[in-house]
Amino acid sequence: MTSTTAPVTGRRLRIGIGGIGIESSTFCPHRSTTDDFRQTRGQDLLDRYTWTRADSDLADLVEWVPLLHATSLPGGPVEAESYLILKNELVTRIREAGPLDGLVYDIHGAMSVIGLTDAEGDLTEAVRAALDHHGTPDGTRPMISTAMDLHGNVSRRFAEPIDLLTAHRLAPHEDAWDTRERAARNLVHCLREGVRPHRAWVQVPVLLPGEKTSTRLEPAKSLYASLADIEGKDGILDAALWVGYAWADEPRCKAAIVVTGEDAELAAREAESLARRYWDARKDFVFVGPTGSAEECIEKAVASDKRPFLISDSGDNPTAGGAGDLAYMLGKLLAHDAIRTGKVTAVHPGITDPVAVAACFEAGIGAEVTLSVGGKVDANHGGPYELTGTVEALQRAADQKDRAEGGAYDRGVDMAAVRVGGLTVILVERRKPFHTLADFMGPADGGLGVDPRRYDLVVVKIGYLEPELHDMAADWLLALTPGGVDQDLLRLGHHRVERPLYPFDEDAYEAGDAPDLTPTLL
Ligand SMILES: [Zn+2]
Numbered sequence: 001m002t003s004t005t006a007p008v009t010g011r012r013l014r015i016g017i018g019g020i021g022i023e024s025s026t027f028c029p030h031r032s033t034t035d036d037f038r039q040t041r042g043q044d045l046l047d048r049y050t051w052t053r054a055d056s057d058l059a060d061l062v063e064w065v066p067l068l069h070a071t072s073l074p075g076g077p078v079e080a081e082s083y084l085i086l087k088n089e090l091v092t093r094i095r096e097a098g099p100l101d102g103l104v105y106d107i108h109g110a111m112s113v114i115g116l117t118d119a120e121g122d123l124t125e126a127v128r129a130a131l132d133h134h135g136t137p138d139g140t141r142p143m144i145s146t147a148m149d150l151h152g153n154v155s156r157r158f159a160e161p162i163d164l165l166t167a168h169r170l171a172p173h174e175d176a177w178d179t180r181e182r183a184a185r186n187l188v189h190c191l192r193e194g195v196r197p198h199r200a201w202v203q204v205p206v207l208l209p210g211e212k213t214s215t216r217l218e219p220a221k222s223l224y225a226s227l228a229d230i231e232g233k234d235g236i237l238d239a240a241l242w243v244g245y246a247w248a249d250e251p252r253c254k255a256a257i258v259v260t261g262e263d264a265e266l267a268a269r270e271a272e273s274l275a276r277r278y279w280d281a282r283k284d285f286v287f288v289g290p291t292g293s294a295e296e297c298i299e300k301a302v303a304s305d306k307r308p309f310l311i312s313d314s315g316d317n318p319t320a321g322g323a324g325d326l327a328y329m330l331g332k333l334l335a336h337d338a339i340r341t342g343k344v345t346a347v348h349p350g351i352t353d354p355v356a357v358a359a360c361f362e363a364g365i366g367a368e369v370t371l372s373v374g375g376k377v378d379a380n381h382g383g384p385y386e387l388t389g390t391v392e393a394l395q396r397a398a399d400q401k402d403r404a405e406g407g408a409y410d411r412g413v414d415m416a417a418v419r420v421g422g423l424t425v426i427l428v429e430r431r432k433p434f435h436t437l438a439d440f441m442g443p444a445d446g447g448l449g450v451d452p453r454r455y456d457l458v459v460v461k462i463g464y465l466e467p468e469l470h471d472m473a474a475d476w477l478l479a480l481t482p483g484g485v486d487q488d489l490l491r492l493g494h495h496r497v498e499r500p501l502y503p504f505d506e507d508a509y510e511a512g513d514a515p516d517l518t519p520t521l522l
Pocket residue numbers: 149150151173
């Protein structure tokens with residue numbers, strides 16, 4: 001194993017950019033298709049990144065070659081045919097690009113595809129073969145640098161063909177664009193200096209939901225903060241820690257660590273030490289806030305004097321892969337006397353139901369409607385909820401801008417706000433997150449105009465709160481509701497994950513024999 005190769009001098013590097021990114025739950029009945037992906041090519045793809053611009057310090061060093069980038073809101077598994085369409089285009093574009101020195105591989109890492117195990121392993125093998133087909137302009141092996149979400153999975157099959165792997169260091173992912181830039185800059189550095197770094201890779205038999213591993217709280221905060229210290233050491237280029245994706249049932253789903261550097265021994269030592277610290281801390285990871293059942297959370301929020309009081313309907317969070325059409329929480333809210341009678345006000349945004357939305361548009365603002373809401377895609381938790389209410393506001397998809405927040409695709413959708421007693425429920429034509437004030441308000445002209453700050457309760461299909469919701473919340477509870485991204489992992493019924501695995505085998509290794517956390521040098 002060599003850690004050096006001929007540096008590229010005297011010419012600009014040719015580096016491709018491409019990838020497919022989605023986080024998809026195998027426990028969710030929703031199916032993701034090509035239509036769910038925001039696909040960028042050519043200049044649109046380059047425009048995603050600041051470091052590809054003509055005024056970037058990298059402009060003189062690199063010719064960026066846009067391939068295909070596809071990113072989707074999280075959801076259910078990707079249909080096999082849709083995956084193949086995207087994969088084939090990416091691979092074809094790599095081959096047609098001619099010799100490339102490297103690839104910035106911009107992915108998520110938790111894609112589930114119907115009928116496939118380790119989708120990113122499959123995609124990466126094809127990408128590697130396509131790159132190696134031409135080799136670099138100098139006839140050497142192109143390098144791949146991967147930017148990932150820390151909720152991605154890192155199997156050996158996936159990691160082996162990749163030269164550089166890095167991931168976000170914050171959850172929520174406020175550093176998502178920094179991660180991609182780090183991947184690009186590390187790749188340029190290695191190609192220009194002729195460095196082929198070693199990767200010390202180790203998986204840790206722990207699988208935790210994101211809501212227990214937010215970097216706002218310990219122990220994730222310190223574990224993630226230590227990555228910069230490791231990276232700062234001589235001979236180390238990057239350190240990355242993946243929590244893994246809890247809502248897919250595959251052997252690769254578990255935590256992973258990769259320390260990358262020219263000093264193989266140091267990289268291995270640091271990877272093992274970090275793996276050990278993660279393992280030792282496994283029982284210290286707790287939910288980012290107080291939790292309860294839907295009924296308990298509603299009861300406490302109604303009784304509180306903190307306004308607005310936010311509740312996360314976490315089991316059906318579309319931004320983790322939930323169907324986003326469960327009416328479970330809606331039923332619980334309207335079962336509460338204070339809310340039903342209007343003594344307490346509540347807003348509950350984001351139940352996907354195109355038929356109900358169309359009926360509201362047909363009826364018009366001010367009309368009374370009787371609707372059968374949600375529970376059609378994910379029919380496992382109570383089915384549709386029948387309600388009669390008043391259409392309060394309507395917003396057309398065309399009035400909203402498509403958005404690629406942190407990379408995920410969030411497009412404009414038709415929406416209707418319907419009031420029943422003290423509750424305003426916001427129905428959406430297709431899956432949509434509510435993370436910002438703008439999501440509720442819409443544009444000043446023709447927007448929904450629902451201001452969540454005016455309600456007593458704000459009940460969102462989300463896990464931990466994204467920054468704007470976090471700032472608005474006078475208080476908050478995480479409701480452990482059912483759905484495709486149920487936070488109570490033990491009731492989901494994983495059976496393909498590798499055992500023993502914490503917390504599925506809570507007491508494994510209790511006898512003192514800790515798991516083998518010796519890294520493999522790739
Ligand atoms: Zn994530």
